[in-house]
Amino acid sequence: MNRVKWAEKKANNLLESLNINQIPIPVNEIAQKLNIKISYEPFEGDLSGVLYRDNSHTIIGVNSNESDKRQRFTIAHELGHFILHEGEQLHVDHNFKVNFRDSVSSQGAKLAEIEANAFAASLLMPESLVREAYETTILNGVDPFTDDHSEEVDLLAKLFNVSQTAMLIRLGKLGLLV
Structure with a gap:
């Protein structure tokens, strides 16, 4: 199975496991059921979203300056990273994992971004x-x-x-x- 189909299957499996089959798909509710907090902030530049994970909690940061539809896609995209990828290690004061959604991710240039976009599209649609x-x-x-x-x-x-x-x-x- 190719990686895009794998990502789409993961999105479908998530919807099935949460018994969600009505539109529009409630991405905020999905995040809540996965114990992920959503934080809306006015990000600078072309940053759409951030996935922050550490040992105790997970937060999706969403650019509050963007349209509701773009915010929904960003949440679904970050949920894709949460389900599909462990994230990138950064070292600040402690180890945590973070994924960013920006203009590069929307182009789908990296495999992880292509997968997260496929997951988001399948989750929302x-x-x-x-x-x-x-x-x-x-x-x-x-x-x-x-x-x-x-x-x-x-x-x-x-x-x-x-x-x-x-x-x-x-x-x-x-x-x-x-």
Whole structure:
């Protein structure tokens, strides 16, 4: 199994284990169930999020200057690092592990970032729920065979509370756009 499929499977397993199958996926509730605190802070520059872990607690820091949809993706991305990766060791006053989400991670240049992005997309937009919602949009008169998919993408993005870009990418990866 390739690493992206592995990350997607881990996201699906997490949703199943928590019995979550309704949209929009409650990422804050998932973090809470995993005993992860979320802290919203106005980060400088292009930093979107931070995953901090030590022996006693885990915190996801989220850039409060970003949109709600971007914050949700950042939380899901950091949950991906929490589930998939041990993180990088840094030494300050004691050992702790940290992962940062920034413009580099959004490009998916490193394998760990590609995996965390795949995990986040699968967590926020599980394949079965996307397919079900997609079928419903077609039944409600949205034509998936037009060159312009903006109407269906917009509707689905709103249902899943994700950006139109995230939904467009997800639909493409699932082979739902013609």
